[in-house]
Amino acid sequence: MSSNKGSALLIVAHGSTVNPDSSAPTLAHAAEIRRRKIFAGVECAFWKEEPSLRDAIFLFDPESLREVYVVPNFISEGYFTQTVIPRELELNGRITKRPNGQIWNYCEPVGSHLMMTELLLKRAHDVAPDVVPAEASLLIVAHGTDLNENSAVAAKREAEKIRAFGKYAAVLNVYMEEPPLVSDWRKLTESPNVVVVPFFISDGLHSYEDIPILLGIAGAAGVDRGRPGSPPPATAHGEIFRQNPYAIDGRKLFYAPSIGTDPGFADIIVEQANAAGKT
Amino acid sequence: MRDLIEEIFNGLPVPFSFGQILVRRRECAGFVLLHRDDASLDLLETYRDAEGAIGIAKYDDAGNYRPLKTAPNLRHGWRLELAAVEELRRALDYFYPGRLAVFAAWKSGYLKTTALRETLDRQSGMYRVAAKISDPQINDLVTDFCRSDTGCLRTILWKRDRNRVIASTKLPNEKFDPVYDQGTASGPPGSATPATAAAAATVPLLCQEACNLLVAECRKVVKDEDV
Ligand code: SF4
Numbered sequence: 107m108s109s110n111k112g113s114a115l116l117i118v119a120h121g122s123t124v125n126p127d128s129s130a131p132t133l134a135h136a137a138e139i140r141r142r143k144i145f146a147g148v149e150c151a152f153w154k155e156e157p158s159l160r161d162a163i164f165l166f167d168p169e170s171l172r173e174v175y176v177v178p179n180f181i182s183e184g185y186f187t188q189t190v191i192p193r194e195l196e197l198n199g200r201i202t203k204r205p206n207g208q209i210w211n212y213c214e215p216v217g218s219h220l221m222m223t224e225l226l227l228k229r230a231h232d233v234a235p236d237v238v239p240a241e242a243s244l245l246i247v248a249h250g251t252d253l254n255e256n257s258a259v260a261a262k263r264e265a266e267k268i269r270a271f272g273k274y275a276a277v278l279n280v281y282m283e284e285p286p287l288v289s290d291w292r293k294l295t296e297s298p299n300v301v302v303v304p305f306f307i308s309d310g311l312h313s314y315e316d317i318p319i320l321l322g323i324a325g326a327a328g329v330d331r332g333r334p335g336s337p338p339p340a341t342a343h344g345e346i347f348r349q350n351p352y353a354i355d356g357r358k359l360f361y362a363p364s365i366g367t368d369p370g371f372a373d374i375i376v377e378q379a380n381a382a383g384k385t
Numbered sequence: 386m387r388d389l390i391e392e393i394f395n396g397l398p399v400p401f402s403f404g405q406i407l408v409r410r411r412e413c414a415g416f417v418l419l420h421r422d423d424a425s426l427d428l429l430e431t432y433r434d435a436e437g438a439i440g441i442a443k444y445d446d447a448g449n450y451r452p453l454k455t456a457p458n459l460r461h462g463w464r465l466e467l468a469a470v471e472e473l474r475r476a477l478d479y480f481y482p483g484r485l486a487v488f489a490a491w492k493s494g495y496l497k498t499t500a501l502r503e504t505l506d507r508q509s510g511m512y513r514v515a516a517k518i519s520d521p522q523i524n525d526l527v528t529d530f531c532r533s534d535t536g537c538l539r540t541i542l543w544k545r546d547r548n549r550v551i552a553s554t555k556l557p558n559e560k561f562d563p564v565y566d567q568g569t570a571s572g573p574p575g576s577a578t579p580a581t582a583a584a585a586a587t588v589p590l591l592c593q594e595a596c597n598l599l600v601a602e603c604r605k606v607v608k609d610e611d612v
Pocket of ligand 1: 596
């Protein structure tokens, strides 16, 4: 970036009309970056929440803010980063000059940054600090069969990179809806410890409920749904992450919150803006 | 550096209303924010930082998630005390994300509005089909979905199409008038809910383009017809 004085940052995320936790990490990363005073303005915009992507066009005063860096808070390139965001923000390519002279720089999504590998390793260590990696399998979980996203490809890439370090006994990319299936973790891994990190931008139904059910830990955490008169599932409040490790078939399973909730995401967002500024 | 939103604050008499929020000046310094309906109650849970607004705005009185922050269902029973104008601005932006900036753009004359048909024609993927909605269906849907008493407190600035047809012929003219305080809109004739008291000044919540929720509703209308 030439100077942060006239530069603003726009973090773009999906958001949700049903999941109250969807935008929380994005708002938290924005607040952290704002605190660091790197940019003259830091705003968020969402596809499914407010401010909308269309609102975002008006969030930055063209007279005082000459440049805007748009960083998609997405795990991978895909339908949203390639079609929806450019269309809604009226971007034409990496650099767009608005009629008012404001320059918008469209950056790479957060999930594509090289630092993501380190962050996944950090998350795996944080959730199982006493586990020796050589005695553990690390599972990176993505959705899979998601027509809109290439998150499965991104998870595979990250798993390959971590595998190359030779630290963990095994490193696998697993999916919710296509093989290798997360529900097959018992067959896919042999080590006494299994560390599972969801490769998602935020926690929600997938990380709170779907993956725990597929892993077979939802019941162990006492969070089975649907029993009449039972309290709301503890998973809804992130309780599922506080009951590690889960002892299953003589093995220990450690389940981490979605990678996107890691405070380290704020650094990567800034890095993606920096990278666009240098090119 | 010029700051449009600060200029707005400087030119505003306090107290003022913003959607369902009343902004008052505190005796010592700073501001206190509360739900307009709670203006005379003392037993309110007190919050003291702008980020408190995120949690307050998230759920309605019944504990349901609020997907549309400008819907007239802000929860009651809280007060938010803020020390400075910078925090006031952040808090109001958590309550009604983006609305201050859009208002500033409107005041400065650079806000662009987009007709609903243009928004619909631009959609791709699962929302592409939404463009098939008919004009009378739009009229009914907007009347129902955007009405200030039960749907949304924004003032509609967009038109139905390029011919600048009004978005809904059944909504009162005030729904399209930024000077009017949507927070005081009363319910349908004969409704028991009294209108909220008007504040001295109000900052309108502007709608320059149909939101994603309305687009999703247009799609639903078309889809429902297909079955
Ligand atoms: S289209 Fe505008 S007025 Fe209607 S519900 Fe959405 S935000 Fe409110």
